[in-house]
Amino acid sequence: ELKVEQNPLFLxxxxxxxxxxxxxxSTTSDRLYWYRQDPGKSLESLFVLLSNGAVKQxxxxxxxxxxxxxxxxxxxxxxxxDLSATYFCAVxxxxxxxxxxxFGKGTRLHILP
Amino acid sequence: xxxxxxxxxxxxxxxxxxxxxxxxxxxDHENMFWYRQDPGLGLRLIxxxxxxxxKEKGDIPEGYSVSRxxxxxxSLILESASTNQTSMYLCASLGMKNIQYFGAxxxxxxx
Numbered sequence: 001e002l003k004v005e006q007n008p009l010f011l012x013x014x015x016x017x018x019x020x021x022x023x024x025x026s027t028t029s030d031r032l033y034w035y036r037q038d039p040g041k042s043l044e045s046l047f048v049l050l051s052n053g054a055v056k057q058x059x060x061x062x063x064x065x066x067x068x069x070x071x072x073x074x075x076x077x078x079x080x081x082d083l084s085a086t087y088f089c090a091v092x093x094x095x096x097x098x099x100x101x102x103f104g105k106g107t108r109l110h111i112l113p
Numbered sequence: 114x115x116x117x118x119x120x121x122x123x124x125x126x127x128x129x130x131x132x133x134x135x136x137x138x139x140x141d142h143e144n145m146f147w148y149r150q151d152p153g154l155g156l157r158l159i160x161x162x163x164x165x166x167x168k169e170k171g172d173i174p175e176g177y178s179v180s181r182x183x184x185x186x187x188s189l190i191l192e193s194a195s196t197n198q199t200s201m202y203l204c205a206s207l208g209m210k211n212i213q214y215f216g217a218x219x220x221x222x223x224x
Contacts, residue, residue: 009153031211042203042215043156050211088155092211098163099144099207102172105155 002027004091006104014112016078021107023072023089031092032072033101034063036085043088047074076109084111116140119204119216126223132191134219136204142214144207145187147171147179149200150218156203162187194223 003026013019023032031050035043047056049065049072056063060083062075072089090103120135138145144163148156148171158171160179168179176198180188187206191198204216 033211033213035213042217043205043213045212045214048211090156090213098161098169100158100161100169100171101146101205101207101213102158103148103156105153 002029002091002093002100002102004089004102004104006087006089006107008107009105010108010110012110012112013076013079015080018078019076021074021076021087021089021109023074023091023104025070025072025091025102027070027091027093028067029070029091029093030065030067031094032065033090033092034072034074035088035090037088037106038085046087079111081111081113084109117204117206117214117216119202119219121219122217124219124221126191126194126221128195128223130191130194130223132194132221132223134189134191134202134204134221136187136189136216137185138187138206138214139185140206140208140214141184142206142208143184145181146205146207146213147177147187147189148203148205149173150203151200159189194221196223199223 034047047063052067054065086106146161147159162181178190202219
């Protein structure tokens with residue numbers, strides 16, 4: 001059974017600081033996704049990571065994937081208040097035409113001004 | 114822009130009622146998904162489908178069924194709603210470049 005574990009589940013941090021959210025998963029996969037969810041809103045795709053060693057950056061967020069360690073990280077650089085949201089990672093077990101996508105529990109990020 | 118439309122934002126139903134949650138996408142995506150989202154539990158996969166009339170159970174299919182008669186429409190059915198099915202339900206489809214697009218969600222309350 002695939003398990004996707006994020007940590008921390010809640011993070012409160014000061015503006016200007018750096019931090020990393022971790023996403024571990026329990027089975028072989030080479031597709032991992034990161035999403036952002038604002039309160040009362042649906043999920044917005046941030047990154048799609050498709051291979052070992054993949055690194056993607058958008059503004060102050062950078063995501064990486066290590067398929068051998070079954071680990072992805074979402075790194076926040078010099079956090080700003082606008083990045084306050086819940087961040088989810090999700091792992092895709094693609095089998096034939098099936099894409100089974102399983103989510104972690106989410107990391108609620110609260111950035112203090 | 115890809116659009117995933119869920120028919121209702123809010124629904125209130127009574128225990129034992131049959132409930133239909135509808136989801137339509139306009140980008141000819143093959144893969145569609147139904148999740149429920151509960152505080153502290155993240156998103157949990159109920160069912161998914163990779164083509165018309167094809168469906169696969171997710172992690173929590175009990176109490177639910179689905180229908181995919183047309184490629185653009187994926188329906189979630191609660192045969193006999195129960196209070197523990199009160200939740201936020203999210204539909205998604207998977208497009209090119211492996212980007213999953215989500216609907217706005219349906220908040221269902223079962224009384």
